[in-house]
Amino acid sequence: MSGYSAPHCGSLRASDEGRDVELYGWVARRRDMGGVIFIDLRDRWGKVQVVFNPAVAPAAHEAASDLRSEFVVRVAGSVRRRPSGSENPRLETGDIEVAASDLEVLSPSEPTPFPLEDSEEPDEKTRLEYRYLDLRRPRMTRMLELRNKVNRIIRDYMEEREFIEVETPILTRSSPSGARDFLVPSRLHPAEFYALPQAPQMLKQLLMVSGVQRYYQIARCFRDENLRADRQPEFTQLDVEMSFCNEEDVFALIEGLFAKLWQETAGVTLAAPFPRLDIKESFLRYGSDKPDLRYELEIADLGDALGNTKADIFRKVLAADGVVRALSVPHGRDMARRELDELVTVAKGAGGQGLAWLPGGPLDKFLSEQEIESIKRLTMAGPDDLVLIAADRRRKAETVMGLIRQEIARRRKLIREGEWKFLWINPTYLFDEDDQGKLTYAHHPFTRPFAEDMSFVEERPYDVRAHAYDIVCNGYELGGGSLRIYDPGMQERVFQLLGMPLDVIRARFGTLLQAFTYGVPPHGGIAPGIDRIVMMLGGTDNIRDVIAFPKTQSMSDLMLGAPSEVDQSQLDELNIKVVPPKKDRS
Numbered sequence: 001m002s003g004y005s006a007p008h009c010g011s012l013r014a015s016d017e018g019r020d021v022e023l024y025g026w027v028a029r030r031r032d033m034g035g036v037i038f039i040d041l042r043d044r045w046g047k048v049q050v051v052f053n054p055a056v057a058p059a060a061h062e063a064a065s066d067l068r069s070e071f072v073v074r075v076a077g078s079v080r081r082r083p084s085g086s087e088n089p090r091l092e093t094g095d096i097e098v099a100a101s102d103l104e105v106l107s108p109s110e111p112t113p114f115p116l117e118d119s120e121e122p123d124e125k126t127r128l129e130y131r132y133l134d135l136r137r138p139r140m141t142r143m144l145e146l147r148n149k150v151n152r153i154i155r156d157y158m159e160e161r162e163f164i165e166v167e168t169p170i171l172t173r174s175s176p177s178g179a180r181d182f183l184v185p186s187r188l189h190p191a192e193f194y195a196l197p198q199a200p201q202m203l204k205q206l207l208m209v210s211g212v213q214r215y216y217q218i219a220r221c222f223r224d225e226n227l228r229a230d231r232q233p234e235f236t237q238l239d240v241e242m243s244f245c246n247e248e249d250v251f252a253l254i255e256g257l258f259a260k261l262w263q264e265t266a267g268v269t270l271a272a273p274f275p276r277l278d279i280k281e282s283f284l285r286y287g288s289d290k291p292d293l294r295y296e297l298e299i300a301d302l303g304d305a306l307g308n309t310k311a312d313i314f315r316k317v318l319a320a321d322g323v324v325r326a327l328s329v330p331h332g333r334d335m336a337r338r339e340l341d342e343l344v345t346v347a348k349g350a351g352g353q354g355l356a357w358l359p360g361g362p363l364d365k366f367l368s369e370q371e372i373e374s375i376k377r378l379t380m381a382g383p384d385d386l387v388l389i390a391a392d393r394r395r396k397a398e399t400v401m402g403l404i405r406q407e408i409a410r411r412r413k414l415i416r417e418g419e420w421k422f423l424w425i426n427p428t429y430l431f432d433e434d435d436q437g438k439l440t441y442a443h444h445p446f447t448r449p450f451a452e453d454m455s456f457v458e459e460r461p462y463d464v465r466a467h468a469y470d471i472v473c474n475g476y477e478l479g480g481g482s483l484r485i486y487d488p489g490m491q492e493r494v495f496q497l498l499g500m501p502l503d504v505i506r507a508r509f510g511t512l513l514q515a516f517t518y519g520v521p522p523h524g525g526i527a528p529g530i531d532r533i534v535m536m537l538g539g540t541d542n543i544r545d546v547i548a549f550p551k552t553q554s555m556s557d558l559m560l561g562a563p564s565e566v567d568q569s570q571l572d573e574l575n576i577k578v579v580p581p582k583k584d585r586s
């Protein structure tokens, strides 16, 4: 038997008429028409109808009566046109069928825990437990193929531009990327740990010191974060670093790549160059650093219009350095009270105070006519529109309005489905505020600040801009990167501003700082997320659909049963003593 070079079930066409074939595959469906038996035979390439006729091949017909779904079989037969009128336009092989002369069952199948052919999606927990069966479903096979194609296009594109793929270690040392590390104990170095890479950030920068000049890697990254719907603890990114480059070089490289990916997998021509928006404007106009531009709904700042207002709610917020932001809902004037209440709940859910609205709300009597006119002008509200207003600290008001903007677009069906709205967020800020209100890095500590902004870094650190960029599409961040600091003095300064003591800097980043004293080219890079790209191209919102063997939201692998307990002897070798989790301690 050599099915390897046999024709594929799913690739047979009318042009194969008359051909004798040997096919290998899984029984997708069997229909006994009282006499003649039909099966759909499936392989990775699709399905073909096979006919067993007792008058022509009695032994094969006899064997076919015992077939059940998902049996693995070998069929010999000849390709013929289907009788006129019985073609199936929904199958690519639908013009033909295979008249069987021989059938061999290679492996039977128990009834599967869910049907592998139904268009209805089985329950996800069961899918993940039996992932090897789930992947046999045509929809999932297409996802595996798409992901493979995306990786191949990426590799071809990068190689054409003389980038080389360099593999970096998985057992490595912690390098900050804003999340918790996964640690791996070391048998040979008791009480010491490797970290799995959150990203190969320091290594790719060191490769620039090595003179690689153009590096890429389809790199696995690990981040021990609480999972959100579109995150996985291990994910894959196209990691890129290049020497002697500026932002324009990175933008052109990535725009070309996305254009090629969209063209070759979806037949979509993207309009490049992609628009750019600086982060301040992005938050102001869209309330987000990853705005969805498939709808308008721009947010306006009402600070100027309300400078002398008597309305208490606004006066107090503005006096305390807060902001008042608003957007107008097209044809929202007759919005039902219930919908307004729901929007207020959304605003409060984001930590906001709520929402005010015009006209028809209590505000009507607190604002002057002139103020109302200015608000209408700033929000470009027409007579049928409703203006929604949030007043709060800047960050809060922006987050609230950003969410309200999305909510309105969704509820009122304003999203232009089918459009691909790519943009760059650039420049961004160097620093961010952490949960405790302390200065932290917005991207990672290797990001190059605007040199001219460093003169006021002590007084106004949050205003310091960075040579950093994110690529955004339809409301999702697809990747980010930056030009890097290459002056060791500047790198040390940034570490110090971040409050890192000198000994910590030396221990964690000494290698990089030292490497930078041996001739470092100016460099920069980016890392688009491959899972997210495949999700978009595959038309799914579920990141687990594009990963062959994903983890659940609680980070478990339901198929292999990971994580799992290990043998005591393994722990002993590692010098590890397990302390029972708190809730079990008495």
Ligand code: ASP
Residues within 6 Å of the ligand: 177, 198, 199, 200, 201, 240, 480, 481, 482, 525, 526, 527
């Ligand atoms: N290493 C960064 C990340 O994973 C991307 C970059 O700056 O190139 O987010």
